Amino acid sequence: MGPLAQPPPHSGSQPFEERTPTARLEMTGISVAFGGVAALSDVSLAVEPGQVHGLIGPNGAGKTTLFNVACGLVRPNAGRITWRDQELRRLKPSQLSKLGISRTLQGVGLFAGLTVLENVMVGAHRHAKAGFFSALLALPTADKDDRLLRERATQALVELGAEGYAGRYPGSLPYPVQKRVALARALVADPELLLLDEPASGLAEDEMHELGELIRALSSRMSVLLVEHHMDLVMKVCDRITVLDSGKQIAAGTPAEVQADPAVTEAYLGDDVDVEADAAELAATDGGRAND
Amino acid sequence: MSESKTPAPAAGPGRTTEELIEEAPFTATAAANVPSAQAAGGRSFLPKSTLLRHLLIVLLSAVGAVILLEVTDPFTNSQLASLTYYAIAAGGLTVLTGLNGQISLGHGALMAVGAYTTALFLQTERGEDPLPLPLILLVSVLTATVVGALVGVAAARLHGPYLAGATLALAVGLPGLAVYFQGTFGGDQGLRVRAPQPPDVFTNFIDLVSGASATGTKWLAYLGTICLLITYFLLANLMRSRIGRTWRAVRDQEVAAELAGINLGTWRVLAFVVSAAAAGLAGGVMALVVRLAAPTNFTLVLSLALLTAIVLGGLGSLLGALLGSALLVFLPPFVTDLGADLGLDSTEAAQIAPLVYGVVLIVAMIFAPAGFVGTLRLRWMTARAKRATAGRAADRG
Numbered sequence: 001m002g003p004l005a006q007p008p009p010h011s012g013s014q015p016f017e018e019r020t021p022t023a024r025l026e027m028t029g030i031s032v033a034f035g036g037v038a039a040l041s042d043v044s045l046a047v048e049p050g051q052v053h054g055l056i057g058p059n060g061a062g063k064t065t066l067f068n069v070a071c072g073l074v075r076p077n078a079g080r081i082t083w084r085d086q087e088l089r090r091l092k093p094s095q096l097s098k099l100g101i102s103r104t105l106q107g108v109g110l111f112a113g114l115t116v117l118e119n120v121m122v123g124a125h126r127h128a129k130a131g132f133f134s135a136l137l138a139l140p141t142a143d144k145d146d147r148l149l150r151e152r153a154t155q156a157l158v159e160l161g162a163e164g165y166a167g168r169y170p171g172s173l174p175y176p177v178q179k180r181v182a183l184a185r186a187l188v189a190d191p192e193l194l195l196l197d198e199p200a201s202g203l204a205e206d207e208m209h210e211l212g213e214l215i216r217a218l219s220s221r222m223s224v225l226l227v228e229h230h231m232d233l234v235m236k237v238c239d240r241i242t243v244l245d246s247g248k249q250i251a252a253g254t255p256a257e258v259q260a261d262p263a264v265t266e267a268y269l270g271d272d273v274d275v276e277a278d279a280a281e282l283a284a285t286d287g288g289r290a291n292d
Numbered sequence: 293m294s295e296s297k298t299p300a301p302a303a304g305p306g307r308t309t310e311e312l313i314e315e316a317p318f319t320a321t322a323a324a325n326v327p328s329a330q331a332a333g334g335r336s337f338l339p340k341s342t343l344l345r346h347l348l349i350v351l352l353s354a355v356g357a358v359i360l361l362e363v364t365d366p367f368t369n370s371q372l373a374s375l376t377y378y379a380i381a382a383g384g385l386t387v388l389t390g391l392n393g394q395i396s397l398g399h400g401a402l403m404a405v406g407a408y409t410t411a412l413f414l415q416t417e418r419g420e421d422p423l424p425l426p427l428i429l430l431v432s433v434l435t436a437t438v439v440g441a442l443v444g445v446a447a448a449r450l451h452g453p454y455l456a457g458a459t460l461a462l463a464v465g466l467p468g469l470a471v472y473f474q475g476t477f478g479g480d481q482g483l484r485v486r487a488p489q490p491p492d493v494f495t496n497f498i499d500l501v502s503g504a505s506a507t508g509t510k511w512l513a514y515l516g517t518i519c520l521l522i523t524y525f526l527l528a529n530l531m532r533s534r535i536g537r538t539w540r541a542v543r544d545q546e547v548a549a550e551l552a553g554i555n556l557g558t559w560r561v562l563a564f565v566v567s568a569a570a571a572g573l574a575g576g577v578m579a580l581v582v583r584l585a586a587p588t589n590f591t592l593v594l595s596l597a598l599l600t601a602i603v604l605g606g607l608g609s610l611l612g613a614l615l616g617s618a619l620l621v622f623l624p625p626f627v628t629d630l631g632a633d634l635g636l637d638s639t640e641a642a643q644i645a646p647l648v649y650g651v652v653l654i655v656a657m658i659f660a661p662a663g664f665v666g667t668l669r670l671r672w673m674t675a676r677a678k679r680a681t682a683g684r685a686a687d688r689g
Contacts (some may be wrong), residue, residue, distance in 0.1 A: 130534065140343065143343070
């Protein structure tokens with residue numbers, strides 16, 4: 001598609017309206033080098049509308065770097081990103097939300113000085129309409145706008161079962177609750193693509209199970225790109241998986257295909273096996289049995 | 293919705309007693325921040341509309357200010373006039389530093405911009421009337437806003453000590469301009485400011501309220517108070533709105549704020565501009581109250597005094613800024629008087645004031661790092677959490 005192609009009209013006025021996801025993210029030939037070290041070389045992946053796409057690989061494989069490229073935190077040395085059939089050039093992180101892309105951070109990254117409800121309201125930033133001067137004069141429009149944001153944020157908290165913590169500050173909440181709040185903050189923007197960076201880290205078994213069901217449910221209204229170490233979760237929720245190792249793509253396909261790929265096993269069992277890779281490999285075989 | 297409205301935290305699924313005790317925010321810097329209006333809820337005795345609520349507070353404060361100014365002697369009146377310009381500048385600075393996390397050592401220089409603008413516009417040929425005072429003050433605000441925007445654009449790219457350094461350069465350098473351009477700004481001597489006569493409305497008003505004589509000093513105290521109330525009304529509106537929330541988000545977590553669609557640079561510059569506008573007005577009022585705009589009034593000490601005032605009061609709180617400024621104005625004379633009463637000679641008594649101020653600062657940083665307002669709010673929140681815990685234990689009982 002040429003640069004004249006129009007993006008599909010975006011409808012985001014109603015909170016969480018049901019819609020069939022149509023937007024597609026495509027990253028082609030992405031290469032990133034930090035100094036002389038190649039973090040990513042010629043990696044390509046496409047997240048199809050309404051699909052959950054997993055991104056896995058041993059530590060240092062370049063998963064987070066690819067994520068950062070997708071949201072403009074790292075500018076690639078080569079390659080192109082296409083979203084809704086338009087190439088994203090010179091992408092800045094602050095433009096993401098307007099483009100309909102949300103991302104969670106590896107740590108929870110909540111605003112420590114804001115209540116849980118306020119945290120989520122900040123996530124709904126792109127839906128705010130009242131400007132500086134109506135806020136300065138405290139015009140009723142500013143109040144009304146803020147009330148709408150608050151309703152939207154409350155709805156997102158209800159969806160994730162965290163509404164009971166609305167008035168609390170993040171620092172006083174247990175880690176799994178903080179993760180749920182962070183997810184609510186990403187969802188409240190009503191994105192078409194959700195980038196999840198290790199959403200299951202620090203979660204207990206049953207919480208991870210809940211998370212898996214939630215991600216599957218989300219795929220009815222958005223695409224999801226997921227970086228995760230817990231192989232059983234990845235194998236359970238993903239439609240497609242891309243495997244990275246040392247900055248290169250070594251495998252891609254459905255969970256079953258990826259598991260059967262000898263290159264993947266080799267990458268995880270490579271020469272210097274560290275504890276985490278070992279655990280991940282074990283988890284992978286567990287997940288495999290469950291799936292078969 | 294109903295749960296978020298109740299002041300005491302409602303019992304949610306899976307919450308334990310230990311969680312409820314740790315109700316307070318962790319960071320001392322954010323302790324004095326109130327949540328934005330719509331996210332707070334639950335204040336049934338005040339109007340729900342932000343506008344009405346803030347107007348009501350302004351009205352009550354205005355009544356309080358009139359009573360205070362009428363029962364105190366002329367000397368205290370002039371001290372209160374000084375308090376108003378300190379408090380206006382500190383209010384702006386607490387928005388910048390407390391809410392947006394940007395440090396500025398250059399607010400004294402921004403006050404100088406406002407002060408010189410006011411002084412220049414009040415200098416007229418004999419027999420010629422200067423522009424109306426509100427207009428002159430507005431021009432002072434606009435001039436400081438423009439300077440603040442320029443500084444803000446540079447500041448938005450800097451952090452922590454680098455930002456402090458850059459604004460420090462402003463504080464040291466800008467008053468030097470007044471010396472360099474002697475012809476316009478009067479050099480070291482500065483510009484004398486002839487304060488305008490009180491209007492008839494004011495004389496009638498004072499006559500009606502207390503029957504006291506409507507002196508020039510009194511008029512300046514009232515003028516400063518009016519400016520203070522307007523400034524705090526506007527700043528409070530911003531703090532309680534989405535704007536204040538966004539500023540705090542940028543302060544707390546840059547990456548997450550950016551991912552939420554917030555352009556960090558724009559919002560940082562906006563905070564600087566708002567705070568510079570307040571400093572400009574403060575400078576204008578200061579020029580009127582001290583009847584002089586001279587480089588010696590705007591040394592680095594002024595910028596540092598403003599910063600200590602907002603830290604002592606509680607970062608990000610207008611009430612804190614006001615209390616901190618009051619300490620700045622009233623503590624030194626109080627200590628000096630005390631010293632004189634204890635038999636020190638006048639030089640010794642004057643010297644003891646900075647010492648006591650320093651001790652107060654150190655004691656506050658040790659025992660109340662969140663400032664007056666922040667510490668009180670932390671206490672209140674902890675007490676509330678404990679009550680809620682006790683209540684839940686009794687329910688289970």
